[in-house]
Amino acid sequence: MMKEQTPQHIAIIMDGNGRWAQRKGLSRSYGHKQGTDVLERTLSAVADRGIPYLTVYAFSTENWSRPEPEVSYIMQLLAKGLHEYTPRFIKEGVRLRAIGDIDQLPAETAAQLRDSMEQTKGGQRITLCIALSYSSYTEVSHAIRHIVADVQSRRLSSDDLARPELINDYLYTSGMPMPDLLIRTGGEQRLSNFLLLQSAYTELYFTDTLWPDFDEAELDKALADYASRQRRFGKVLQ
Template sequence: MTAKPARSVDDAAAGTGSGGDIPRHVAIIMDGNGRWAQRRGLPRIAGHRKGIEAARAVVKTAGALGIEVLTLYAFSSENWSRPASEIADLMNLLRRFIRKELEALAGEGIRIRVIGNYQAFENDVVELIDSAIARTANNRKATLVVALNYGSQSEITDATRQIAADVQSGALAVGDITNEAIDARLSTHDLPPLDLLIRTSGEKRLSNFLLWQAAYAELLFTDTLWPDFGEDSLRQAIEEFTQRDRRYGGL
């Protein structure tokens, strides 16, 4: 099968080109903050702070490119195993990010969504997240999804429990358990299908992130540490995506 002509990243930013090749939904595993700091003889928190700057640049660039949904893996359900001091630092950065960036994101027409059990965080963090979601709920230009205390296996398990309960109550027949029925019970059910999943820092695994959603997503692994991943890095990743031939199991 011959790959169709790709719409360039510059075309997307300018609103020209044939259309259809720029991914609608991009997800990123933001990895490498600690190693970035370690290589510079800095505390890990310095890497996380620099990572916030990278996130800000990537959100801005995604909007300029016309990406509809950007999903960032910010805190996994496994991250609770980190030292308490580092978790406290991460929560403080989350507080600061919401307070500092919320109005700018809202003004740019970006809707904020959160996937994962963020209700497990401290009350003031939960209130800040709820406020950010409510403040941007009617925005339609683009969606920023932040995965907080998220684990894909737990998400799929919860969907399975919902299906079991629906079958038990008679609301769903066993024969109606389909891929679509499972997908409808995931936290991403109302988002476009995942097109591209990027992981930084050279690691080549999904780390319990969007396992179901990534079934036919394009995967891109880069050695760049997350704090060094900015506008140019995202543009290069999208450019590579436009060159790929997505066959979805066909010829």
């Protein structure tokens, strides 16, 4: 794939862990464990293709309404996975970042997440951004509160407020490029409150493949589809 056809930032809605497990007569928890393993392999595949940013939707604010045992298992799995993978992240140049309301996470999970981000802050090969307790509406509310605070403290002027792109500086993803390609697995065709502002001109790719079955071949299908598209950003190409 030519350099100009390669996305700089891929976002993934990792959907289908529970359905994958249920179809096999297994617990939903087993599906989440399998999904974690697939994420690790996908991260390596994305980095190998020279793509510097990967953002994944791991847990939404709406997911807190799931059964408590499932939520508890996901949080424990996250803390354990971060502990196990952080040394590998450091070795492979992975910088870990998180977006969302991290303070809502269980104390152990939040502490491990912050420790892993601190340990990997020097990674320069790829940034893995994990969306946890995330909602685009919550993100916009967070941005507005901080903009208002900066106006009141005079760090922002009325001229600053006239810039349409100002809000980008206050989103959780500040400092990252907007996603070029968003992949959703599992057959659903919606964004589910994920990166709504950031995805204004993102190319969308939906696949019926459940997340635990997502592999390098499926990734390459999405990349090939992306490379075939013309990105106009509202303009007319000559």
